[in-house]
Amino acid sequence: MAPIDQLSEQQRRAALGIPDSILLDNKIYRASLDTILGYLEDTVEYCGFFYVQYGNYHIMRDQITKGIHDGDRSQCTHKDFYREYIWHTHRNGGKYYPSLEDIEKVIKHKSIEQSFIFVTSNAESGKQIGMWVLHCNFDIRVQPAVVDPEISLINEENKKFYENTKGGTYFDVGAIQSYKDALNSGIDGLRIDYYIYDSSTGTFVNCTESS
Numbered sequence: 001m002a003p004i005d006q007l008s009e010q011q012r013r014a015a016l017g018i019p020d021s022i023l024l025d026n027k028i029y030r031a032s033l034d035t036i037l038g039y040l041e042d043t044v045e046y047c048g049f050f051y052v053q054y055g056n057y058h059i060m061r062d063q064i065t066k067g068i069h070d071g072d073r074s075q076c077t078h079k080d081f082y083r084e085y086i087w088h089t090h091r092n093g094g095k096y097y098p099s100l101e102d103i104e105k106v107i108k109h110k111s112i113e114q115s116f117i118f119v120t121s122n123a124e125s126g127k128q129i130g131m132w133v134l135h136c137n138f139d140i141r142v143q144p145a146v147v148d149p150e151i152s153l154i155n156e157e158n159k160k161f162y163e164n165t166k167g168g169t170y171f172d173v174g175a176i177q178s179y180k181d182a183l184n185s186g187i188d189g190l191r192i193d194y195y196i197y198d199s200s201t202g203t204f205v206n207c208t209e210s211s
């Protein structure tokens with residue numbers, strides 16, 4: 001078989017054991033989405049869990065936490081032990097790429113199937129709403145902790161992203177693409193995708209090419 005980074009998206013998913021639905025069926029229930037879009041206006045993070053019903057992700061409304069300010073960071077800690085679907089927002093005006101901790105979380109906790117990060121970035125057309133979806137395939141991933149040189153790779157890619165997007169705030173499809181490519185091919189079992197929110201249809205659309 002060809003190296004994994006040379007496969008088509010379909011072949012790659014099959015090789016990694018990722019069902020199509022993980023990349024394509026990200027329908028967030030309308031009322032849950034409206035709640036999250038509201039949180040994106042705030043200057044602190046929010047976090048919580050989703051449950052799936054009839055093909056939609058629904059917010060667990062009694063499990064939402066509002067983050068606290070910690071210097072220039074705003075951190076949010078989940079209420080419970082990790083569940084299958086976790087989500088958090090990045091604060092308005094903050095960096096829109098995943099932190100090292102965000103990436104480590106899906107690798108350290110086998111209970112997490114998908115981690116959703118809702119973000120905003122600045123673009124010429126105005127504010128851009130986006131969503132990262134992080135997944136770790138434990139059939140491939142043997143080591144349940146992120147180790148060097150993976151930590152170095154993540155730090156390096158986050159730094160690059162920061163520099164290429166005006167301090168991690170400016171929407172740039174090329175930066176997102178290379179970020180995804182570097183981490184998906186450099187970290188065993190990890191799968192990161194980025195989706196743009198299309199307000200006319202109320203759905204998230206995968207904006208980058210398959211990697």
Ligand SMILES: [Zn+2]
Binds near residue numbers: 088098099
């Ligand atoms: Zn985060």
